[in-house]
Amino acid sequence: MTDTPFDHLEIALQADASDRLSAEREKCPVQHSSAHDGFWAFLGYEHVGDAARDPETYSSASGVTIPAHAFPMALPPIEADPPLHMQVRGPLLPRLAPGVMNDLEDDLRAMVTGLIDEFIESGSADLAADLSIPFPGMSIGKLMNVPDDDVAMLRHMTAHLMQNSTDTDMIMQAMGFFQKLYEDRLANPAEDLPTAILELEIDGEQIGNEQFLAIMAMVMMAGLDTTANAAGTMFELIGANPEVRQALIDDPAKIPQAVEEFLRYATPLHASGRTTTSDVEVEGCPVGAGDKVLLNWLAANHDPAEFEEPDTLNIERFPNRHFAFGTGPHRCLGIHLARMQLKLLAEEVLARLPDYQVDEASVERYVGVTRGLSSLPVTFTAGTTAS
């Protein structure tokens, strides 16, 4: 029998990924893999959490994807350590705080309503391609405070990029768009995220054009696949669990807590990488300075040491201290936007197509940095448009 090395990407593609990760965790919660040039996989809740909260030992500056991504530069704040990390993250926090997201709620809901209007009369749709994938790009457009025409353009551009992440023409087009945004905010500063990025100071000096583009691209990319796949997996889980669906239809106030459970269960950003800065011993394993470490959020989120019956979807779960948004200083900056988007999507879909049925044979899964669905075909009782 050949011993195939542990590969989180191959596992994350499977519908039963969390079971397979649990089997690996039971064998060994910290294990070395020879895949992707070698790395240590951390699979238990405690080890993953401790490492994520210790950026001095577990550095993000050399990249947080295993294998490494294709960008020629590090992308802060996600690929930065203290003190640079907080210089970038700190000034962005107020622009992504809960109160700011509450102010966006009506605009974001109108986007969801509009997307559902496009298919509600037909009785069938692809809840991934027609809803979960376009909505995050549009939301990011709102967050960037760009005109409606640009939101429409971003919808198509981001959806295309999510499915063709190496299309260099489209990447150049995105960079051109950010460049225009840079020049515009330079001339007309506003109370918005692009201006906050523009005004960032690193070691006392305002950032330049190139750094603006890198940070802008990082923030945008972080908010696309993640949210799209969180939404897709949420709709798949609702579709597969009739009692959950009924509970949320009967009492939509339960949706926010249920969203946390969908996130724990599916963990669309399934793992993040680190590089050690010194020799450490973890679970008896000699992790050497400069080694790659994989923090497997999905495995941690199904660890019975932290979660009772981790493989049961329980929308009443309490407490639910999941790591779907990470933990420690790199905790997802878009957490409040993502929660708002998922809440609105669940509310509107359950109000307007509550009886949707998933065509399970046609569901298409994909895995990159995130795991989720590129296609989730459904049928439902046709309804009428909202406008």
Next chain:
Amino acid sequence: MSTIRVDSDRCQGHAMCVTQAPSLVDVDDLGFAVIIGDGTLSTPEHHEQAERAVACCPEQALHVEDES
């Protein structure tokens, strides 16, 4: 009297506590948890909220201090 406290070195702004203890914890402009008033738990409801807020924090940044 018991009081609820937040350790701001640990808080990362998940804001889970606010959903569990809206009369005890709020978030500031950056999204970090702040205790409303002096954090005194003066009713059974306060105690229950505080217990839930402490339990749900992914960073274990909240705790209840007991003083007799």
